[in-house]
Every structure is written in C-alpha cells, then in structure tokens.
Amino acid sequence: MSKIAKKPVLIKEGVSVNIAENKVSVNGPKGSLSFVVPQGIEVKQEDGNLVVSQRIKNDIKTNALFGLTRAMVANMVTGVSNGFTKKLELSGVGYRAQASGNTLTLSLGFSHPVIIKGEEGITFAVEENVITVLGIDKTLVGNTAARIRAIRPPEPYKGKGIKYQGERIRRKAGKAAKAVGGAAK
Helix, strand or coil, X not given: CCCHHHCCEECCCCCEEEEXXXXXXXXXXXXXXXXXXXXXXXXXXXXXXXEEEECCCCCHHHXXXXXXXXXXXXXXXXXXXXXXXXXXXXXXXXCEEEEECCEEEEECCXXXXXXXXXXXXXXXXXXXXXXXXXXXXXXXXXXXXXXHHHHCCCCCCCCCEEEECCCCCCCCCCHHHHHHHHCCC
C-alpha cells in the first residue's frame, strides 16, 4: 500500500475542483487541467481536501495506480495555482538561445539554427544562457525540457552542451592524460 497516496491533497485558495464520474477537473488562476481516474480508484472532496482511495482495499491491480493518481491530482492543484519551471544551462562557445512566446531558437554549433515550438501551455524565457521552461502541466514541462536537452546533451570531455541547472557532469580525462600514463610502460 502506498504511503503517499494516503495523504490528502490540500486544495489551495483560488482553486476549484470538479469531480464527475471518473474525471477530475481542476481550475485555478493559471489555467485548468483534467485527469481521467483509473478504474478501481476513487477521488472524493472532503473538508477542503481531495482524498484518493481504492474501491477494493489492497487490490493488486490498483496498488500501483493508487499513488500515481494521488500524485497526478496533487501536481494538477500545484500547477494551476503556482505553475512549474525547469531550468536548462547552455555551456559552450557560441551556444545561444532566443525565446519569443512559445518558440525557442537555439544556436548550438550546427549548420542551422534549431527551432523548438512549445506545445499549448508551454512558454520559454532566456536569461544569460539559462533557458526556463514554464507551464502548468508538470509532465509537459519535464518532457519539453528533456526534448531540449536531447538536442545537444553535455559531453564528458569539455562539458559543452545543454544540461539541467544543478546537474553534475562526470568529466573524463582526454587523450593527453592517457598518453602520459601509457608512455611509462
């Protein structure tokens, strides 16, 4: 049984929740999101909280979906009230990014600029080689950031590329360090 699923989700001020059959819709100041609740899981609104429960206690088929549903509902409430951000850092000579609305243009050493169009609900901001991906859907923000990072992932020799802010890159020694170690034989 999931420990996280037992915790109730606090409905923040300015957020309204609508539960109809197997669909949970959340509206807030930043927008609205909805989630289809899997079979065997119930979501109820009690005392300003959302409570997720299994219809049949300790059902093997719904155990995995129990915590997932609670996490998705909690992320929806947080998203429509505060929103989510992911920050990516550009490191490399000549690597640049420009944002205009939901379009991001990257110059990453290729022969052409890379243009990324954000899906609906995603916006980009760029400040001093730090790309910020903003949105209300946590999954969409994370997937968009991963798609941007996959264009030019950081390489281990010089550390050039796109990395998440705070990510540590394991660095490798280059050819010169191997040549010095191999000459001693």
